[in-house]
Amino acid sequence: MKPAPFVHHAPRTVEEAVAVLGEVGHDGKVLAGGQSLIPVLNMRLATPAHLVDINAVAGLDTVEVRGGAVRVGALARQRRVERSEEVAAALPLLCEALTFVAHPVIRNRGTCVGSLAHADAAAELPAVLALTGGVVEVVGPGGRREFPVADFFRGALETALAPDELAVAARFPLLPPGTGTVFTESARRHGDYALAGVAAAVSIQDGVVSSARASFVSVTDVPLVLDVTEAVRGQEAPLARWDGAADLVHDVVDPESDIHASAGYRRALVTELARRAFADAASRAVKEGDSAA
Amino acid sequence: MLPDTTGGGRVEVTVHVNGVPHSATVEPRRLLSDFLRHDLGLTGTHVGCEHGVCGACTVLVDGEPMRSCLMFAVSAQHHQVTTVEGLAGADGGLGPEQRAFVECHGLQCGFCTPGFLTTVTAFLRDNPQPSAEEAREAISGNLCRCTGYQNIVRSVLRAAEIRAGRAADCAGPPAGQPTAPPAGEAVG
Numbered sequence: 001m002k003p004a005p006f007v008h009h010a011p012r013t014v015e016e017a018v019a020v021l022g023e024v025g026h027d028g029k030v031l032a033g034g035q036s037l038i039p040v041l042n043m044r045l046a047t048p049a050h051l052v053d054i055n056a057v058a059g060l061d062t063v064e065v066r067g068g069a070v071r072v073g074a075l076a077r078q079r080r081v082e083r084s085e086e087v088a089a090a091l092p093l094l095c096e097a098l099t100f101v102a103h104p105v106i107r108n109r110g111t112c113v114g115s116l117a118h119a120d121a122a123a124e125l126p127a128v129l130a131l132t133g134g135v136v137e138v139v140g141p142g143g144r145r146e147f148p149v150a151d152f153f154r155g156a157l158e159t160a161l162a163p164d165e166l167a168v169a170a171r172f173p174l175l176p177p178g179t180g181t182v183f184t185e186s187a188r189r190h191g192d193y194a195l196a197g198v199a200a201a202v203s204i205q206d207g208v209v210s211s212a213r214a215s216f217v218s219v220t221d222v223p224l225v226l227d228v229t230e231a232v233r234g235q236e237a238p239l240a241r242w243d244g245a246a247d248l249v250h251d252v253v254d255p256e257s258d259i260h261a262s263a264g265y266r267r268a269l270v271t272e273l274a275r276r277a278f279a280d281a282a283s284r285a286v287k288e289g290d291s292a293a
Numbered sequence: 294m295l296p297d298t299t300g301g302g303r304v305e306v307t308v309h310v311n312g313v314p315h316s317a318t319v320e321p322r323r324l325l326s327d328f329l330r331h332d333l334g335l336t337g338t339h340v341g342c343e344h345g346v347c348g349a350c351t352v353l354v355d356g357e358p359m360r361s362c363l364m365f366a367v368s369a370q371h372h373q374v375t376t377v378e379g380l381a382g383a384d385g386g387l388g389p390e391q392r393a394f395v396e397c398h399g400l401q402c403g404f405c406t407p408g409f410l411t412t413v414t415a416f417l418r419d420n421p422q423p424s425a426e427e428a429r430e431a432i433s434g435n436l437c438r439c440t441g442y443q444n445i446v447r448s449v450l451r452a453a454e455i456r457a458g459r460a461a462d463c464a465g466p467p468a469g470q471p472t473a474p475p476a477g478e479a480v481g
Contacts, residue, residue, distance in 0.1 A: 001343040008321030039344035103434025
């Protein structure tokens with residue numbers, strides 16, 4: 001239960017970090033919060049020869065709401081984003097999702113961008129990035145580029161990041177006015193990996209549902225966004241029937257069986273979670289409309 | 294040229310532990326938990342699962358609880374670390390959390406206790422008057438195989454009282470729980 005030896009690099013700038021990553025190539029891993037990486041190292045499931053520790057890189061610990069998005073830098077700890085009143089007001093979905101990420105002590109060190117780069121199908125933040133249509137900002141030897149979320153996640157634990165690229169920030173776009181959101185998940189114990197989870201966003205115009213979408217945790221390889229608007233279009237928000245939407249969820253997810261739950265159970269669970277999440281999101285949208293009026 | 298701080302070998306690390314700077318020359322793969330125990334001889338921090346689940350190794354880093362098994366000593370360089378040895382009261386006696394755990398029988402074998410004490414210390418600093426439910430949530434990331442947690446929740450609430458200077462004892466169930474089943478409800 002000790003990591004294999006590695007060379008520790010402590011770059012001070014993004015450019016230095018990218019230069020080191022370019023030299024060590026596939027033998028290197030980026031260390032930010034380390035709350036997923038270090039368990040893997042301790043168990044020797046991975047034995048990278050080089051760790052590029054970005055904790056001393058200046059300017060990456062930013063959390064800001066601007067340009068219609070919440071932007072978090074690569075060293076923004078999850079707990080800080082969760083506790084940010086500015087973020088809670090702008091994008092409550094992000095803060096609600098963060099409360100489901102492991103335990104507070106883990107969130108004190110873990111980073112939002114690290115969670116995205118780790119790309120665990122059981123992680124909460126990829127589902128939020130997907131539902132908001134977010135972007136991952138990356139710096140490599142060729143300069144800066146951006147990945148829309150649909151291009152970033154390639155498979156379980158796999159992203160489009162090249163070995164010589166560093167994810168420096170992520171942007172979670174704000175949702176339109178009149179939108180209510182819910183993040184919920186089910187785990188055997190709070191803080192464990194979810195058996196299934198849902199992020200839902202329901203928009204209301206003139207009292208009727210105008211848009212309803214969801215993304216999922218632990219039941220798809222990569223975070224997909226399901227638009228169920230057609231199943232509820234034109235229904236009055238508080239009375240909307242979500243059975244048709246839940247059926248669409250049931251048909252689109254592709255869970256796997258493991259020692260914690262069968263595929264069938266996960267499918268049934270996420271379907272029910274989604275039904276409740278849509279209804280609760282619609283209620284929140286109505287409330288938001290009432291308080292704005 | 295790589296900005297390699299280690300040369301691939303050993304590196305001198307200085308960490309402020311309980312207000313005192315400590316230095317040791319270690320490999321960069323040295324976990325903070327092992328640095329505290331083996332290099333500094335501060336064996337109050339206990340090591341359970343070594344992958345972040347059990348919470349026994351929790352220490353305060355710049356005042357915030359973190360898993361010392363999920364940090365490298367080099368990452369704690371120049372940061373302030375507080376271990377259970379640093380939780381004593383100003384007079385060198387037990388601190389309020391430690392007194393509460395003693396009074397309320399919040400430990401049995403004691404292996405998990407250092408992680409609970411550091412976690413609870415930070416929690417009560419941020420939330421000095423928690424409900425029983427909040428106390429339970431606060432310790433949800435720490436495992437105890439002995440107590441069944443009831444007395445640990447009592448200890449957290451009792452520690453809040455001691456910190457507030459209120460005289461009381463920890464007898465009875467945690468606040469917010471009924472002392473007896475509601476009338477009419479079958480028992481057993």
